[in-house]
Each structure stands twice: as C-alpha cells, then as structure tokens.
Amino acid sequence: MANPKRSDHSFLISLIVSAVIMVSVILGIFCFPQVLDLLGHGQSSEIRLSPAEVKETQDGLRASYRVKWLDGSTRIAPIRDQVMRLRAEAFQQVTADSQLGPAYLDSLIARSATRHIAMPPLGVPRADTIHDAYLKMREIELEIVNAAFDIYAARNALLSHRDVAEAVDLVKVVPPQRIDPGRTALLTDARSLKDPAMAAFRAAIRTGLEEVDLMSKHAQGSLDRLVASNVRRGGDLDIEGAFIFGSASGESLHPDDLVQDVANQEPAPEGLPGRIMQGKPGTWMYLDKWYVLGPFENKRRVNLDTSFQPEVVINLDEQVLGKDGRKLNWEYWFRRKQRIEPLWAPNNCIYYGWTEVHVPKAGKYFVAAGSDDYGKLWINGKLVWKSSTRAKPFRPDEHVAEYDFKEGLNEILFRCENQFGTMGWSVMIAPPAPGT
Numbered sequence: 001m002a003n004p005k006r007s008d009h010s011f012l013i014s015l016i017v018s019a020v021i022m023v024s025v026i027l028g029i030f031c032f033p034q035v036l037d038l039l040g041h042g043q044s045s046e047i048r049l050s051p052a053e054v055k056e057t058q059d060g061l062r063a064s065y066r067v068k069w070l071d072g073s074t075r076i077a078p079i080r081d082q083v084m085r086l087r088a089e090a091f092q093q094v095t096a097d098s099q100l101g102p103a104y105l106d107s108l109i110a111r112s113a114t115r116h117i118a119m120p121p122l123g124v125p126r127a128d129t130i131h132d133a134y135l136k137m138r139e140i141e142l143e144i145v146n147a148a149f150d151i152y153a154a155r156n157a158l159l160s161h162r163d164v165a166e167a168v169d170l171v172k173v174v175p176p177q178r179i180d181p182g183r184t185a186l187l188t189d190a191r192s193l194k195d196p197a198m199a200a201f202r203a204a205i206r207t208g209l210e211e212v213d214l215m216s217k218h219a220q221g222s223l224d225r226l227v228a229s230n231v232r233r234g235g236d237l238d239i240e241g242a243f244i245f246g247s248a249s250g251e252s253l254h255p256d257d258l259v260q261d262v263a264n265q266e267p268a269p270e271g272l273p274g275r276i277m278q279g280k281p282g283t284w285m286y287l288d289k290w291y292v293l294g295p296f297e298n299k300r301r302v303n304l305d306t307s308f309q310p311e312v313v314i315n316l317d318e319q320v321l322g323k324d325g326r327k328l329n330w331e332y333w334f335r336r337k338q339r340i341e342p343l344w345a346p347n348n349c350i351y352y353g354w355t356e357v358h359v360p361k362a363g364k365y366f367v368a369a370g371s372d373d374y375g376k377l378w379i380n381g382k383l384v385w386k387s388s389t390r391a392k393p394f395r396p397d398e399h400v401a402e403y404d405f406k407e408g409l410n411e412i413l414f415r416c417e418n419q420f421g422t423m424g425w426s427v428m429i430a431p432p433a434p435g436t
C-alpha cells in the first residue's frame with residue numbers, strides 16, 4: 001500500500017522541479033534570446049512539454065516581452081517630450097519672426113500635418129497584449145518622426161522665408177520602415193514545440209525584439225540630429241531649382257549626349273545616362289546625377305539596419321555627423337558611368353544617394369539595381385528592395401523588377417554599405433514593355 005504522506009511529498013517535489021524548469025526556460029529565453037532556438041529546433045527533442053506547458057511557456061514569454069517592450073516605450077517617451085519641446089521652440093520662432101508670424105505658422109502646421117505618417121491602430125485596451133506593447137512603442141516613434149518633420153519645415157521657413165508650400169515640401173520624409181511582428185503570430189497558442197505556430201511565435205518575438213531595439217536607437221538618433229542641426233548655416237540655397245533643372249552652367253543634364261546616343265540606336269553597354277526617362281522599351285537609363293551623403297559609421301556592421309538621417313528626412317541643406325565625427329553635407333555628384341562610387345570608401349561604412357527621375361507618364365517601369373555591399377532601395381519613400389547582407393561584388397542587374405512610378409518626378413533613395421574593399425551602387429530604369 002502506498003504511503004500517502006510519501007506520495008504527497010513526491011508530488012510536491014515534482015511540482016517544485018517543474019516550476020523551476022519552467023521559470024528557468026522563461027528566464028533563459030528572456031535573458032538570452034538565442035535560447036529561443038531551443039524551442040522548435042533539433043535539440044528540442046530533448047524537451048517534451050504538454051500543450052498546457054507549451055501555453056504556459058508562451059504566456060510567460062508574452063508577459064516578459066510585453067513588460068520589456070513597454071519599458072522601451074517608457075525609455076523613448078522622454079525623447080519624444082524633448083523633440084516636442086524643440087518643436088514648440090521652432091514654432092515660437094516662426095511666430096516671433098517679423099516676416100512669418102502666427103498666421104504663417106497656422107498654415108505651416110496644417111500643411112505639415114498632411115505629410116505626417118499615420119499612426120498604427122492600437123488594440124483596445126491600449127498595450128494590453130504583447131502586440132499592443134509593440135504598437136505603443138511604434139506610436140511614440142511616429143510621434144517623433146512627425147514632430148521632426150514639423151521642426152524641419154519650420155526651420156526651412158526661418159532659414160529662407162519661403163512660402164509655406166515650399167518650406168514644407170522641401171522636407172522629404174522617408175519614415176523608418178518597421179516589420180510588424182504580427183498580432184496573430186504573437187497571440188496564437190502553439191499545441192507543441194513542433195507546431196508551426198511555435199516557429200511563427202518565435203520569429204515574431206525575435207522581430208519584435210529587433211524592431212524595438214531599432215526604435216530606441218532611431219529615437220535617440222533623431223533627437224541628436226535635431227539638436228546638432230539646431231544652429232543653422234546661413235544662406236538660401238535654391239536646392240529645388242538647382243536640382244530639377246540643372247545648374248546654371250548647364251552641367252547637370254547633358255541633353256546632347258542623350259540625343260546622340262539615342263540617335264545611334266546603340267546604347268552604351270551600361271545604358272544611357274540621364275534622369276529623364278524618354279528612351280524606347282528595352283533601353284536602360286542609368287541615373288547619373290545624385291546627391292550623396294556619407295560615410296556613416298558601421299563598425300562590426302552594428303549599424304547594418306540603423307536608420308540614419310536620410311531615411312527619416314531628406315533635407316539637402318542639413319549638416320549631419322558621420323563616421324569619426326565628421327561633419328557631412330549632401331554633395332552633388334555627376335558621374336558619367338553607371339556605378340556610383342564614393343572616392344573614399346573605408347571599411348565598414350554606409351553612404352546614401354538621393355535623386356529624382358522624371359518619367360513621361362505614370363505606370364510600371366523596370367528598375368535594375370545593384371550594390372557592393374549591402375544595399376537598400378526606396379522609390380518614392382517606400383522601401384522596395386534589400387540586397388543580401390553578405391559581402392559581394394557589384395552587379396548592375398543584381399535585382400530587376402517592375403515598380404510603379406508616378407508621372408513627373410519620382411524620388412530614389414539608395415543606401416549602400418561597404419564591408420571592405422571597393423563599394424558602389426547603380427540604379428537603372430527602362431520604359432515599360434509596349435502595350436502596358
């Protein structure tokens with residue numbers, strides 16, 4: 001006959017052991033995300049959990065990361081508040097400016113608001129689930145981005161006393177692109193460690209961790225740039241006029257070369273140079289005029305996905321801090337070759353190139369892009385391509401796809417990393433196939 005007292009004792013011990021294992025797994029995963037790999041990978045055959053235990057593990061992780069992500073919001077909220085103070089200060093300066101004044105500020109605020117990025121819909125109640133905690137952080141990030149937009153617009157106005165439309169429209173916003181970890185993936189209970197829902201859950205936690213970390217860095221970076229650029233250089237550079245229509249000396253468009261090449265019907269092997277799309281289908285045009293900003297720091301490739309200033313706001317008149325504390329200004333580059341190569345390409349650095357291409361009518365156009373090494377391409381503010389992150393040689397047709405363009409000018413932003421050795425990127429555009 002079993003000894004009831006002994007049985008109780010064993011039960012208690014096994015309960016304590018289970019609890020200790022569960023807490024260790026959760027703490028282990030919380031402190032060392034790589035432990036997540038144990039869930040759902042080969043080694044996991046060692047771990048056998050009942051569906052209830054799987055749920056318990058997931059719930060533990062959800063609770064831990066919800067707190068961690070809410071902590072992220074708590075950390076960046078003061079940054080948001082500082083950005084808001086800078087915004088109030090810039091607005092105050094516009095109001096006090098004898099040539100601008102309160103009515104000007106009202107229209108500037110109204111026009112700026114039309115360019116703001118929409119907030120993501122938050123769950124109800126707010127920040128109740130782990131996914132809401134992620135969205136809460138994202139919401140604060142976007143408040144910072146939108147406030148930064150207002151500040152740059154106000155500073156444009158103060159600097160150049162342009163009309164409201166110009167002051168606002170000169171600010172180009174490319175919002176930081178985030179990958180939402182996904183409410184479904186985060187909130188679905190897996191039945192076992194082998195359940196695909198567990199793999200999706202794991203991936204979602206990882207994505208959320210990465211994005212929350214990037215949002216923290218981005219918030220601080222935005223504030224630093226706003227503070228650093230607070231003392232503006234004087235002068236009123238007519239960026240828009242110089243850029244779209246070429247410099248006064250007629251250097252930037254080279255229409256003769258374009259006409260001659262088209263007339264020959266023999267485009268150079270690397271395509272025709274230009275920024276105005278007017279070729280025949282199948283004729284590639286490489287973008288030959290760029291504004292370039294860099295190099296930014298990427299030691300040990302830690303900034304591989306850090307959003308530097310051009311991913312938030314393109315302000316060609318702004319000076320920012322780059323690698324080794326250098327003061328960087330956008331430089332206008334005209335290159336008679338397909339590949340845009342910085343003359344100074346140190347190891348572990350990042351450059352940005354920004355330009356506009358003119359197309360005669362809206363529709364799909366072919367785009368070919370290549371980079372040495374890691375490249376990212378935005379068209380009209382939308383991230384459309386990321387290359388592989390391995391170090392690789394330049395190939396102009398590394399990526400070829402069709403993208404929508406609007407009639408007239410379209411913005412192109414390229415980000416290129418150099419891991420070591422040479423670097424460079426190219427963007428080529430070809431008209432759509434006939435009949436499309």
Ligand SMILES: [Ca+2]
Pocket residue numbers: 372373391392418419420421422423
């Ligand atoms: Ca390289």
